[in-house]
Amino acid sequence: xxxxxxxxxxxxxxxxxxxxxxxxxxxxxxxxxxxxxxxxxxxxxxxxxxxxxxxxxxxxxxxxxxxxxxxxxxxxxxxxxxxxxxxxxxxxxxxxxxxxxxxxxxxxxxxx
Amino acid sequence: xxxxxxxxxxxxxxxxxxxxxxxxxxxxxxxxxxxxxxxxxxxxxxxxxxxxxxxxxxxxxxxxxxxxxxxxxxxxxxxxxxxxxxxxxxxxxxxxxxxxxxxxxxxxxxxxx
Numbered sequence: 001x002x003x004x005x006x007x008x009x010x011x012x013x014x015x016x017x018x019x020x021x022x023x024x025x026x027x028x029x030x031x032x033x034x035x036x037x038x039x040x041x042x043x044x045x046x047x048x049x050x051x052x053x054x055x056x057x058x059x060x061x062x063x064x065x066x067x068x069x070x071x072x073x074x075x076x077x078x079x080x081x082x083x084x085x086x087x088x089x090x091x092x093x094x095x096x097x098x099x100x101x102x103x104x105x106x107x108x109x110x111x112x
Numbered sequence: 113x114x115x116x117x118x119x120x121x122x123x124x125x126x127x128x129x130x131x132x133x134x135x136x137x138x139x140x141x142x143x144x145x146x147x148x149x150x151x152x153x154x155x156x157x158x159x160x161x162x163x164x165x166x167x168x169x170x171x172x173x174x175x176x177x178x179x180x181x182x183x184x185x186x187x188x189x190x191x192x193x194x195x196x197x198x199x200x201x202x203x204x205x206x207x208x209x210x211x212x213x214x215x216x217x218x219x220x221x222x223x224x225x
Contacts, residue, residue, distance in 0.1 A: 004154075036216075043116070043202055043216035044155075089154060098143050098162065098208060099170070102154040 002027040006090050006103035013110050019077040021106045023064075023090035026071065031092040033057075033066055033073040034100065038087040047075075047088070080110045115139075116217035118203055124223045131190040133220050135203030141215075142208040144186035146170075146178060149200040149219070161186055162208065193224045 007022040025031065032051045036044040048057030053068035062077045073090060090103040119134035135144065143162050147155040147170075157170030159178040167178050175197060179187045186205075190197055201220045206212040 041218070043218045044204075044214075045216070046213050049213075098206070098212075099145075099157055099160065100155075100214060102156075104152050104154040 002031070002092060002094065002101045004090050004092055004101055004103035006088075006106050008104075008106070010107035010109055013080055013108070015082055015110055015112050016079045017110075019075070019080045019084075019108070021075040021088055021090075021108070023073045023075065023103060024071050025073065025090075025092050027092055027094060027101075029095050030068075031094050033064070034091040034093070035062070035064055035073070035075050036089040036091060036102075038089065038105075040086070044089065080108070082110045082112050084108060085110045116203055116205055116215050118201075118217040118220050120220050121218065122221050122223075124225065125190075125193050126225055127194060129190075129193050129224075131193050131222065131224075133188040133190075133201055133203075133222070135186045135188070135205075135217055136184055137186075137205040137215070138184065139205065139207075139215070140183065141205035142183075143206045143212070143214075144180065145204040145206075145214065146176075146186065146188045147202045147204065148172070149202055155202065158188065193222075195224050198222060198224045 034049045035047040037047045048059040050057040050066035056065045091100045116137045145160040146158045161180040177189045203217040204214040206214045
């Protein structure tokens, strides 16, 4: 079945460090790919998405590129802030479907 | 702004009790979803609904049922709560279609003792 694998956390970084959170997927066809973020005490918010190969999603300084050849959608940010501390979820949705399949989530802690 | 609200942020129930979790959205969305969130497992879909009175099982429906009598409201029911249903429950809604986005509520942390 379809699945999403994320790097295990927690990831602990100092402010202004470079961030990469790895995400790979297994799915038939051409799914859409998403990154959601969950700040402490809140629900999930869509951070960015990509709907086809080589698309780059970006938002709030975060970026991820849909790589079909490596079935990956790694999240990157050039300079993290303390306010980026949250749980990040990678997810996929199959073409024409309504359901999201989520990875296990990666906790990010940014220290000042 | 889309708003998805859940009836309680925290709930404590006893084993065997019947538990209702309510979710309301204000954007006339077609689809509504119930997930549970557990550490190391991410979010797992319990049930979803694509229209009033329509429902479909997700990945982990055992021990749960749902009700959608009005478009804006989607209820999750634990017929007889058990300790392994202690979890964070998240509701979401979306318009549907190929470019839709799911909007999430703040979650209900349920503890079954």
